[in-house]
Amino acid sequence: MKYLSEFRDSALTKPLVAELQRFPARPIRIMEICGTHTMAIFHHGLRSILPEGLQLISGPGCPVCVTAAGHIDAFVDIAQQDKVRVAIFGDLMRVPGSNGSLSQAAAHGAQVEMVYSPMDALELAEKHPGELIVFLSVGFETTTPGVAATILEANRRETSNFAVYSTHKVIPPPLELLLADPDLELNGLLCPGHVSTIIGAQAYQTVADKYQLPCVVAGFEPADILRALIMLLRQIHEERYEVENGYNRAVTWQGNQRACALVDKVFIPEDSPWRGMGILPGSGLAIRETYSQFDASKRLDITMQDIAEPKGCLCGEILCGKFAPPDCPLFAKACTPANPIGPCMVSSEGTCAAYFRYGEK
């Protein structure tokens, strides 16, 4: 078992496509929450083989996209401070804030380094003892445990020039917000893969019960996504609303409790601003008092300002499933990946970037 080629076998995917297409035409709206699913669905051309009436709507699961404009400005502020070097995931580099992007700050002399892992940021601290290294941290449940482990490692090493600016978020609160909106008229949720590896399929039970909504956890291979869509359509047609796990090999009902315990040790829930959704109670994660020496918001005394989102940009509405990118008058005109106006056009998981790249107008 290589866990890959087996799941990519066309002998598997072809009949699944046929099975999916056997469902009778009927208007059905399914939201894929996770940005990686959005990309995979486009990349494998799955939108073109859907049964008539089935609409896939992208949700709030692109971490860079949901980061509020005020946080982007705080990132740029931190990067511009004296004797500070910031470390970021590459996706953040070109997101415009009201004072430009991190990449523009870097062009004016700010020290900005792209890293693959928060551990790489900690290594930077050893390399540059005269500077404070600040990891500008965005991400959902999948990313947070690694950041927690990095902070614990910094604590063990007694690294004094390392801090994290946490804008971490958890995925259930925006789902609750979206589902409470009757206009969205969703019939099912395609639930994230690796977020669920951490929090477990059980995390969607409340939503499934409360909104009588079918929820299926999906992997990222075409066969995985097809299977999850079939499971969702079966539930919808049979009028069931259950949480089902279509990604058994990577997701359990309970999730990764070791990772959750580490997150809980280092972070504490706080209210957090989301692009287009406002401040959602308990949706963010702040660093606990015990580890405050690693909390950049305290060390540098950063207060986030409430900054308006870029004029004319519909990212907020797109993240809530209210609009699709072609509804934005700036899409593919004033706003392109080369000259992005909102984060949804910058991030490799952004819905606008996906529509642009795969030519859907």
Place this chain on the structure above:
Amino acid sequence: MCLAVPMQVIEINGSEDDFLSQPTALVESDGIKKEVRLDIVDRWPNLGDYVIIHAGFAIHTLDPQEAKTNLRLLQEMAAVTHGDGETA
């Protein structure tokens, strides 16, 4: 941000119970090798196991049994259509 390709563990450093040991593993897929941390992995891997990686950390060790079940469920679902040959 999710890298969906599981990678195979070819070397392990540190141990499960020694927290000071900075547990890491060397993993490989398609000739590409990477060092990853094992701090947050749900099950301590054995050599030869496959793990799912996120931002430099292994987050899940795949269980061959679960993966086989997963594949069988996919095959069964695929076989349904194959069998009756009906088109809607």
